[in-house]
Amino acid sequence: MNVSQDTQLVHSVIDAITRAIGAKPSVLHEPCFQGNEWLYLKECLDSTFVSSVGKFVDRFESDLAKYTGAAHAVAVVNGTAALHVALTVIDVGKGDEVLVPAATFIATANAVSYCGATPHFYDCLPNNLGADFSKLRDYLLRNTRQSLGQCININTNKKIKAIIPMHVFGHPVEMDELLNLCKEFNIDLVEDAAESLGSFYRGRHTGTFGKIGVLSFNGNKIITTGGGGALLTNDSSLAKRLKHITTTAKISHPWNYYHDEIGYNYRLPNLNAALGCAQLEGVNRLVNKKRELYSVYKKTFEGIDGISLISEPRECKSNYWLQGVVIDERFEHLRDTLLKSSNEAGIGVRPLWTLMHQLEIYANCPRMDLTNAESMVKRVINIPSSPTLLMGS
Known part of the structure; x- marks a missing residue:
């Protein structure tokens, strides 16, 4: 030394x-x-619609979809909740494994655990925090088998249901390589794009490649809603289910409260969405x-x-x-x-x-x-x- x-x-x-x-x-x-934050927050407060109903929630979702190029955006209370719901609606559950990067924020792994599934950790590239999908492919070839269109871990006999790539510090991972891997091994893709709003892979916004992508608007993100997150999808039926399950699975009715499944109180408040609308403008x-x-x-x-x-x-x-x-x-x-x-x-x-x-x-x-x-x-x-x-x- x-x-x-x-x-x-x-x-x-x-x-x-x-x-x-x-x-x-x-x-x-x-x-x-440095934009319309104070103006929109005042407008929201003056309207008295500060909770889960209000025009700013709908506008924020519409603006997010337009900016990212996704067909649909569903706003929720934080990125962790978004990950949890994304995995839930693609039927990740007890006895499943989900491939998760070892180098990620703990929310990625926690969301898998919330579903009763097990995180299965994979490596990053040397001198780069992007996922090493070539190394992962070799690993999967040695350690999995295909059964009835499912990827089975031969060491645990559990189904590897999905993979979550994480765009660390906003840098996109190699999505073409990942998409080929998912197709080869019959693994669903949920993108953790929590850190990458405004990042593009070959001209396409992160979070729009898999079945569902997830964004975060925590106070330290590139734009913030104070807390907050969102789900992106190009699947209309998935979008409908995501919105339903994040609003306590309540059947729409002028006054009755009827819930047709176990849902989650994950809807982003209008007050937070007002901040998000102003932030997204800049x-x-x-x-x-x-x-x-x-x-x-x-x-x-x-x-x-x-x-x-x-x-x-x-x-x-x-x-x-x-x-x-x-x-x-x-x-x-x-x-x-x-x-x-x-x-x-x-x-x-x-x-x-x-x-x-x-x-x-x-x-x-x-x-x-x-x-x-x-x-x-x-x-x-x-x-x-x-x-x-x-x-x-």
């Missing part, structure tokens, strides 16, 4: 961030309210600012040995929701020092999530070799990513 070299690298990283965004204290990500500007921030970081990090930026994949347009840096394996021992020193300097940075199989609650779940994810978790750091950093606010 070269102490002086280590110290220089830490200082170089902090200096690069400071030169990019200025010396002012910065959090990892904060929302941007989404292109926010994406452009985030892409500009990446370019600024790329320039200030240029020439720093041992550090690289995570960039959008080929033939993709990423929203760069969170800017990410990868520490070379030679310097992976510096990750925690970088985290500590940066935060002490007023620069909000964070590590990658703890990998799903490294959590006690999911330690016994089936998994393939996860060498790449286990390397990346030691070396990835997110740096300040707010679009406001380049807006003078």
Whole structure:
């Protein structure tokens, strides 16, 4: 270990961030309210329709569908609820397995557990957090069999019902390769596009490739409704069922309350949707600012040995929701020092999530070799990513 070299690298990283965004204290990500947010919120409050009924919910769903190119959008209380319902309506249940990336936010795995199913973890690409579908295909060829049009795990004898790809930090995964894999192994596709509103794979918006896609509008996302999420689908019958099951499965009637199945009280309140409508009006500007921030970081990090930026994949347009840096394996021992020193300097940075199989609650779940994810978790750091950093606010 070269102490002086280590110290220089830490200082170089902090200096690069400071030169990019200025010396002012910065959090990892904060929302941007520079449009009609106050106007629409006041209009919603004046209407008194602040709960699950109101014009802003319908408008938000319509605007989301138009922006993403999906035939239908259904707004719900958060992205986790959206994932849960998406898996429920494609009949994921007890005794099933769902392929989930090891490198993801815990909501992806939790939603599988809510259905009584088991997460089955797969690896990412080396030096990239995109899913390694080639490696996964080889794994499935060795560890599954086909029976009556279903993919069966030969080690557990359970059905692998679905796969959830996650577009980490807004960078689209290789969807063509994934679609071919799903067709080959008879596996349903539910996209976790929670972080990728405004991201496109070969000109098509993320979340619109599988049976259902899921978005999140948490306070730290590219646009926010405070809390909130949405389901995207091109299937009209699925859209109808999604809306029904997320509104407690209540049969529409002027006054009677009759519910024809177990549903969920997941509908997005009108008040939150009002905020979302205003936010969505400015989404292109926010994406452009985030892409500009990446370019600024790329320039200030240029020439720093041992550090690289995570960039959008080929033939993709990423929203760069969170800017990410990868520490070379030679310097992976510096990750925690970088985290500590940066935060002490007023620069909000964070590590990658703890990998799903490294959590006690999911330690016994089936998994393939996860060498790449286990390397990346030691070396990835997110740096300040707010679009406001380049807006003078």
